Amino acid sequence: MATRHLVTVKPGGRVIIDVLDGVGTSCSLIPDAIARALGHIHHSDVKPEYQEHDHTTDQTIESSY
Amino acid sequence: MSKIVEINCHIRDLNVLEKACHRIGLSIAWNQKTYRWYGTYRSGEPLPQGFSQEELGQCVHAIQVPQNDRAYEIGIVTRRDGEPGYTLLWDPWNHGYGLEEYIGPNADKLLQMYALELTLQEYAQYQHYAVTEYVDHETGDIHLELMQQGA
Numbered sequence: 545m546a547t548r549h550l551v552t553v554k555p556g557g558r559v560i561i562d563v564l565d566g567v568g569t570s571c572s573l574i575p576d577a578i579a580r581a582l583g584h585i586h587h588s589d590v591k592p593e594y595q596e597h598d599h600t601t602d603q604t605i606e607s608s609y
Numbered sequence: 610m611s612k613i614v615e616i617n618c619h620i621r622d623l624n625v626l627e628k629a630c631h632r633i634g635l636s637i638a639w640n641q642k643t644y645r646w647y648g649t650y651r652s653g654e655p656l657p658q659g660f661s662q663e664e665l666g667q668c669v670h671a672i673q674v675p676q677n678d679r680a681y682e683i684g685i686v687t688r689r690d691g692e693p694g695y696t697l698l699w700d701p702w703n704h705g706y707g708l709e710e711y712i713g714p715n716a717d718k719l720l721q722m723y724a725l726e727l728t729l730q731e732y733a734q735y736q737h738y739a740v741t742e743y744v745d746h747e748t749g750d751i752h753l754e755l756m757q758q759g760a
Contacts, residue, residue, distance in 0.1 A: 549738075551728055551753035555713060557720035559728060578731045582724060583619060 547571065557582070614657070614701050620685070620723065621694040623670070625730055629722035630672055633711050637685075641671040644684035646700035657698055659689025668698070674708055681705035683712070683719075718749075725751055 550562040559582060563571040620626050627637050643666050650662045668684030684698040697716070699705060705712075712719040732738050738755040745752065 547757040549732075549753070549755040549757075551755065553721055553725045553728060553751045553753070555717040555721045555749045556715070557717075557724040559724050574731055574735055577734075578728050581621065581727050581731060 549574070614699060619688065619692070619694050620697065622727065622730075623685070623695070625726045626672075626685075626695075626723055628726040629719060632722045632726070633718055634675070635672050635711055635719075636675050638671045638673050638682075640669075641673075642668060644668050644671040644682035644698070645673075646681050647702050657696075660686075660698075665698075669695070672697070674711060677707055680707040682708070683716075721749075721751065725753075728753065 546565065548564040550564065552560040552562075554560070559578060561575040561578065563575065623637070630637055646666055648666065650656075650665055656662060656665075664686075666684070668686050670685040672683035672685065674680040674682075681700050681702075685695050686698055688694050688696050697719075699708065699712075699716070701709065704710070713721075729740070732740065732755055737758045739758055741754040741756075743752050744750070
């Protein structure tokens with residue numbers, strides 16, 4: 545299944561990235577790079593579905609200045 | 610009465626900042642060493658952290674409203690905390706005589722566009738993503754849906 549990223553950019557520059565159907569470290573590679581470029585990660589969370597899959601990760605990352 | 614406000618963000622990539630400016634109708638005047646503001650500092654007004662009174666109005670580049678000689682400008686200045694990159698200074702007096710219409714209150718719109726362009730740039734480095742962009746006009750949020758192709 546292809547990885548899908550849902551990104552919300554809020555007024556003020558806060559970015560929320562929701563990674564769906566990511567595999568392994570690929571789900572955090574780009575969000576982590578964006579967080580580094582923007583500032584820092586406020587919140588990173590592996591979704592409950594992760595517990596049910598060995599290799600597929602859903603992850604939400606929020607970052608801002 | 611006037612004061613200079615520091616926009617709370619850390620700009621590291623001026624090319625991204627230029628794209629963000631273009632999205633909202635602004636332009637960067639490269640190597641313009643002063644930015645338009647009220648021009649007089651009133652004793653007692655807070656100064657941007659790390660800046661002296663004499664430094665107000667000075668910059669390395671400026672962001673300007675095209676075709677508007679009255680609107681205040683944004684100064685792009687080097688950070689004063691020892692970290693690499695830039696910070697932005699502007700005078701919000703009287704809404705910057707039109708500048709705030711472009712950048713939004715507290716420069717929220719400019720910061721949003723910078724974050725958006727930075728995000729798009731990062732994804733562009735990892736090819737194979739089809740991007741759909743849309744705006745929620747009620748909240749002002751910009752949404753991107755990126756689907757990995759050929760995985």
